[in-house]
Every structure is written in C-alpha cells, then in structure tokens.
Amino acid sequence: VHLTESGGGVVQTGGSLKHSCSASVRPFNDYAMAWFREPPGKAREFGAAIEDEGTQPVYADSAKGRFTISRGGFRKTIALEMNSLKHEDTAVYFCTIRTEAKPGYAVTSYDYWGQGTQVTVSS
Numbered sequence: 001v002h003l004t005e006s007g008g009g010v011v012q013t014g015g016s017l018k019h020s021c022s023a024s025v026r027p028f029n030d031y032a033m034a035w036f037r038e039p040p041g042k043a044r045e046f047g048a049a050i051e052d053e054g055t056q057p058v059y060a061d062s063a064k065g066r067f068t069i070s071r072g073g074f075r076k077t078i079a080l081e082m083n084s085l086k087h088e089d090t091a092v093y094f095c096t097i098r099t100e101a102k103p104g105y106a107v108t109s110y111d112y113w114g115q116g117t118q119v120t121v122s123s
Contacts, residue, residue, distance in 0.1 A: 001112045003095050008117030011085055015121070019080040021095030021114060022073065030101035033078045034110065035069065037091035037119075044094065048080060049103030058103060062088075085121045092116040 007019035019035065034049035047067065050057045054071030068081045078095065095114040098104055 001097060003097065003112060003114035005093075005095050005114040005117050007080075008093060008119045010120045010122060013085065013087060013121055013123050015085050016081070016083045017085065017119060018082070019093055019095070019117060020077065021079075022077040023097065032098040032100060032103035033071065034096050034098065034103055035078070035080045036094045036096060036107065036110075037089075038094070038116070039088070039091040044107050046105045046107075047093070049098075049105075050078060051103055052101040058105075082119075085119075087121050087123050090119060090121050092118050 002024040003021055005021045007017060011017050030052045032049055032051050035047040036044050037047050038044040046060050048059045048063050048069040050069050050071050054075055057069045066084045070079050094116045096110040097112040098110045
C-alpha cells in the first residue's frame with residue numbers, strides 16, 4: 001500500500017491550507033483513514049480520522065471547529081482542510097490507514113503511513 005500526500009506549505013496565522021492523500025489501491029474491504037501530525041520536538045499526535053464509509057469524522061480537540069476531514073475517490077482518498085491556522089499547528093502532517101472500518105486515536109492503531117508533508121504557520 002502506497003500513500004501519496006500533497007498540500008502543505010507555509011501560511012500566515014489565520015490562513016488556510018488543504019492536504020490530500022490517496023492510496024495507490026483500495027487495499028482492504030474496510031479501512032479507516034486519518035491524519036496525524038508531529039510538531040517540532042514532540043511526539044506524533046492524532047489530528048482527525050474518518051471511518052470506511054466516510055460519514056463519521058472524528059477530531060482532536062485542537063482541530064475541532066477549524067479542520068475538516070473528508071473522504072472520496074471510491075474511498076481511496078482523504079482531504080484535510082485546515083482553517084484559522086495557528087502557530088502551534090506547525091508540524092509534519094501524516095496520512096495513515098488502519099485496516100479496520102472504525103478509526104482509532106493512537107499511532108499504534110494504524111498500519112500504513114505516508115511520508116509526511118510540512119506545514120509551517122508563520123506569525
């Protein structure tokens with residue numbers, strides 16, 4: 001399974017960015033997809049996830065009200081729209097797949113990872 005990520009970049013505080021992630025194949029019958037992020041000098045943390053059907057997104061508290069995760073492309077792709085960005089959103093963002101229909105919140109819940117894309121929010 002190969003995950004291709006796009007998006008990221010440098011944006012000013014209060015700005016917006018959109019990430020996209022696509023799986024090379026539909027690898028499993030049922031799988032959740034998610035975004036995690038790794039701020040500088042910190043551990044990787046949960047950001048947002050969506051279950052196999054793409055109808056029930058879940059978010060970290062830090063993302064609620066600002067980020068939107070969506071699923072499409074025959075359920076092989078996900079997008080993360082980030083609005084009202086803050087300096088503390090600066091991180092490497094990772095797309096990931098869990099080989100179960102429902103999402104998890106821990107890094108260890110996921111099985112395949114993209115290479116990550118850098119997001120830098122400047123003040």
